[in-house]
Amino acid sequence: MKYVSNNNYVLNDICGEKVLVPIVNSVAQMDFIYTLNSTGAFILEHIAEATETETIVDLLLENFETDRTTAEADVCEFLNEMVAKGYVRTA
Amino acid sequence: MATTIARKYKIASLRLLVENTPDLTCSDRLEPFATDEPETDYRLRFCPSESDEPEHAECGPRLDSIITDEYQYRWSIYTDSLGREGVTLSFDTHEWLQWADALIDGREVTIAYRKKAGAALGSTYIFPLFNLIMNRLLNRNRGIAVHSSVVCDGGRGYLFTAVSGTGKSTMAKIWERAGATIVNDDAIMVDTNPETPVAHNIPMPYYTDVPKSAPLDAIFLISQSPVNVLEPVTGAAAAMQFMTNTVHHSHAADSIERHLQSINRICSRVPIFRLGFKPDADVVDLIRKTNLTEHLTQWRKSTSAN
Numbered sequence: 041m042k043y044v045s046n047n048n049y050v051l052n053d054i055c056g057e058k059v060l061v062p063i064v065n066s067v068a069q070m071d072f073i074y075t076l077n078s079t080g081a082f083i084l085e086h087i088a089e090a091t092e093t094e095t096i097v098d099l100l101l102e103n104f105e106t107d108r109t110t111a112e113a114d115v116c117e118f119l120n121e122m123v124a125k126g127y128v129r130t131a
Numbered sequence: 132m133a134t135t136i137a138r139k140y141k142i143a144s145l146r147l148l149v150e151n152t153p154d155l156t157c158s159d160r161l162e163p164f165a166t167d168e169p170e171t172d173y174r175l176r177f178c179p180s181e182s183d184e185p186e187h188a189e190c191g192p193r194l195d196s197i198i199t200d201e202y203q204y205r206w207s208i209y210t211d212s213l214g215r216e217g218v219t220l221s222f223d224t225h226e227w228l229q230w231a232d233a234l235i236d237g238r239e240v241t242i243a244y245r246k247k248a249g250a251a252l253g254s255t256y257i258f259p260l261f262n263l264i265m266n267r268l269l270n271r272n273r274g275i276a277v278h279s280s281v282v283c284d285g286g287r288g289y290l291f292t293a294v295s296g297t298g299k300s301t302m303a304k305i306w307e308r309a310g311a312t313i314v315n316d317d318a319i320m321v322d323t324n325p326e327t328p329v330a331h332n333i334p335m336p337y338y339t340d341v342p343k344s345a346p347l348d349a350i351f352l353i354s355q356s357p358v359n360v361l362e363p364v365t366g367a368a369a370a371m372q373f374m375t376n377t378v379h380h381s382h383a384a385d386s387i388e389r390h391l392q393s394i395n396r397i398c399s400r401v402p403i404f405r406l407g408f409k410p411d412a413d414v415v416d417l418i419r420k421t422n423l424t425e426h427l428t429q430w431r432k433s434t435s436a437n
Contacts, residue, residue, distance in 0.1 A: 050384050050387040050388055050391070052387075052388060052391045053391075053395070054367045054370045054371065054374075054391060054394060054395060054398075055365075055366045055367045055369070055370045055395065055398055055399070056366065056367065057366065057367035059367065059371065059391070061381060061387050061391065062381065063381060063382065063383065063384055063387065064381045064382070065382065073371060073374065073375075075367055075371065
């Protein structure tokens with residue numbers, strides 16, 4: 041499956057950690073700011089264009105000390121959460 | 132022929148040339164901030180309009196309607212077809228104003244407005260338009276607005292921030308009774324350009340104040356507590372908690388990035404503490420007696436050792 045960013049957030053460093061700040065149209069939504077662990081930030085940084093899940097898993101295996109089963113589970117869980125929050129969609 | 136009256140003000144480090152029109156008076160809220168500095172950062176030019184609706188009423192992200200004791204208004208931030216940013220407000224209840232629209236074009240801010248028919252003279256301080264313009268200009272100039280109180284105690288500036296009702300004003304009054312000066316007990320603009328960020332007050336809607344400022348020596352995330360507890364907080368956790376009480380700029384990516392850069396500058400230069408406090412003079416003694424820099428250093432050593 042391919043995923044792509046909705047480009048409706050800013051991913052940036054705050055004091056050495058990655059935070060996701062949504063671009064929103066309502067004051068009521070402005071309280072949602074998320075800190076991301078290194079894996080989550082890495083995944084988001086690599087889905088600017090439509091990207092196959094398999095490609096993201098391969099990139100994780102190249103850049104993090106993990107095994108394929110764990111990487112696949114991490115990617116699946118994280119992207120499902122990002123889709124649910126509206127920051128990522130399936131392409 | 133209509134006469135334009137120009138006044139210069141310095142507010143939160145920004146030098147503003149305000150050009151008004153004969154049907155607006157120079158606001159007594161702004162006058163204490165008058166400056167004779169020759170340079171100007173922005174020119175704010177008022178322009179009366181006969182239109183029933185602001186030109187930019189329906190473009191850009193629409194933000195929430197706000198209801199205060201005095202006014203009910205709707206506002207939005209927009210980007211026009213030329214890529215210029217602006218703020219527009221429509222009032223349901225206002226003694227003299229129907230709507231106002233501030234378009235920012237480089238160093239020029241054009242404030243179009245429509246007076247109510249038969250209304251008396253207005254003033255150059257339009258709340259909350261002035262605050263919204265300041266927030267936008269500060270965002271472009273490494274500044275941020277913080278819901279906080281700030282006191283200056285013997286040249287040391289302390290910022291106390293929390294959600295409404297937690298005790299920001301109470302804390303400021305406690306410090307005032309102990310001899311400190313209140314910079315402001317609710318709305319603060321922080322200029323992050325200096326090596327030590329500086330907290331400024333701004334003109335307030337319901338009373339007239341004089342300009343005050345203080346270099347920030349410490350930031351306190353306050354909560355009420357049966358005993359006084361002072362604990363350093365660092366890293367992203369500190370920044371995020373502090374950021375919660377700042378005025379956000381979440382309508383556009385470039386605004387968010389500038390805001391985060393300002394947050395980073397503050398949090399890398401000013402120590403942040405969680406402060407549980409009971410509302411009496413003991414909390415002043417605690418902070419005065421604590422070497423905050425040393426306290427932070429020792430805390431960092433102890434946490435890294437663990």
